[in-house]
Amino acid sequence: xxxxxxxxxxxxxxxxxxxxxxxxxxxxxxxxxxxxxxxxxxxxxxxxxxxxxxxxxxxxxxxxxxxxxxxxxxxxxxxxxxxxxxxxxxxxxxxxxxxxxxxxxxxxxxxxxxxxxxxxxxxxxxxxxxxxxxxxxxxxxxxxxxxxxxxxxxxxxxxxxxxxxxxxxxxxxxxxxxxxxxxxxxxxxxxxxxxxxxxxxxxxxxxxxxxxxxxxxxxxxxxxxxxxxxx
Numbered sequence: 494x495x496x497x498x499x500x501x502x503x504x505x506x507x508x509x510x511x512x513x514x515x516x517x518x519x520x521x522x523x524x525x526x527x528x529x530x531x532x533x534x535x536x537x538x539x540x541x542x543x544x545x546x547x548x549x550x551x552x553x554x555x556x557x558x559x560x561x562x563x564x565x566x567x568x569x570x571x572x573x574x575x576x577x578x579x580x581x582x583x584x585x586x587x588x589x590x591x592x593x594x595x596x597x598x599x600x601x602x603x604x605x606x607x608x609x610x611x612x613x614x615x616x617x618x619x620x621x622x623x624x625x626x627x628x629x630x631x632x633x634x635x636x637x638x639x640x641x642x643x644x645x646x647x648x649x650x651x652x653x654x655x656x657x658x659x660x661x662x663x664x665x666x667x668x669x670x671x672x673x674x675x676x677x678x679x680x681x682x683x684x685x686x687x688x689x690x691x692x693x694x695x696x697x698x699x700x701x702x703x704x705x706x707x708x709x710x711x712x713x714x715x716x717x718x719x720x721x722x723x724x
Contacts, residue, residue: 538596540625542675542721545615546596550720554609557590557601567591568609597621604723616717625673631716635680636708639701642667647701649680653694657681658714661698675721681714682707
């Protein structure tokens with residue numbers, strides 16, 4: 494009888510271990526599936542040269558309406574002859590569409606014309622969850638952008654005028670700009686930082702490695718991606 498009790502005890506011990514391994518495997522599998530699901534879900538937040546989240550450069554207006562819903566769109570037309578920000582007048586009708594999504598606001602600029610047929614560029618507005626694969630997003634610091642660019646130097650215009658903070662793509666080098674040639678970005682000092690950027694005001698060009706530049710207090714204020722098929 495003692496031997497039977499010992500054998501039953503051993504079998505029970507192995508059974509517990511196997512159940513523990515099985516439970517651990519199920520737990521790991523569940524965690525892996527959850528991680529994969531989160532990664533897949535996260536794609537709806539990604540900015541790339543193909544588009545932003547669910548919004549793709551291949552879409553026409555009807556596609557955008559079907560994807561996001563008519564109630565989420567606000568479309569306006571700037572008629573030819575209307576004065577623009579730089580005091581020049583628009584020579585053609587320009588249509589723009591703002592999209593309200595759960596991830597944040599997007600703004601589409603359609604190719605010039607009387608109808609919204611082809612997306613020319615997409616802008617990501619502030620307070621957005623959209624981000625590039627490397628984590629760069631609206632609100633990222635200049636320090637973050639420099640690190641994402643493998644610490645290679647790029648230029649931007651000084652602050653305090655209509656093109657203030659605009660990153661100069663023509664002279665930009667580094668891994669970030671090579672990976673995202675569609676990227677156009679604008680920098681801005683945080684409101685409480687203006688006293689620290691007096692040496693970086695005006696329409697001069699400045700380098701990202703300039704001395705005394707407060708890297709953590711200057712942020713990426715706006716991101717726009719350009720439809721490369723229209724270049």
